[in-house]
Amino acid sequence: MQQVVEIPTVQEIVTEQEIPEVQVQVVEQVVHVPKIMAQKRVQHRSVEQVVDVPVPQVVEEVVHVPKVIQQMRAQHVPVEQLVEVPVPMVQKEVVHVPKIIQQKRVQHQTVEQEVQVPVPMVQEEVVHVPKVMQQT
Numbered sequence: 001m002q003q004v005v006e007i008p009t010v011q012e013i014v015t016e017q018e019i020p021e022v023q024v025q026v027v028e029q030v031v032h033v034p035k036i037m038a039q040k041r042v043q044h045r046s047v048e049q050v051v052d053v054p055v056p057q058v059v060e061e062v063v064h065v066p067k068v069i070q071q072m073r074a075q076h077v078p079v080e081q082l083v084e085v086p087v088p089m090v091q092k093e094v095v096h097v098p099k100i101i102q103q104k105r106v107q108h109q110t111v112e113q114e115v116q117v118p119v120p121m122v123q124e125e126v127v128h129v130p131k132v133m134q135q136t
Contacts, residue, residue: 005055011047016040 021038
């Protein structure tokens with residue numbers, strides 16, 4: 001299927017018109033006559049024309065091309081390897097055992113005992129001692 005796109009084009013038409021120069025006769029009378037100069041007149045006309053121009057369509061297609069790469073061939077040879085791992089059978093553990101010390105057991109029993117203790121009684125006795133006097 002072809003798609004049609006309208007492209008506007010502009011065409012310029014230039015028309016030139018030449019105006020002939022007018023000749024002036026000189027009379028002895030001094031008259032100031034304006035000088036007429038011939039000029040080219042340029043007229044521009046814009047003409048717009050719609051033209052159907054077929055536009056080629058670009059269609060993209062992605063094609064995957066495989067790339068061939070040479071590689072060295074690696075051969076795998078299965079190898080069986082036995083590794084002996086020693087398993088410890090003895091397990092050490094530090095255990096703190098309390099040391100038992102024998103001690104004598106001292107037991108106090110409070111005993112209440114009533115004892116009658118004789119209290120010495122002090123008695124006073126007045127003794128009259130005669131006084132000996134010497135004569136001189």
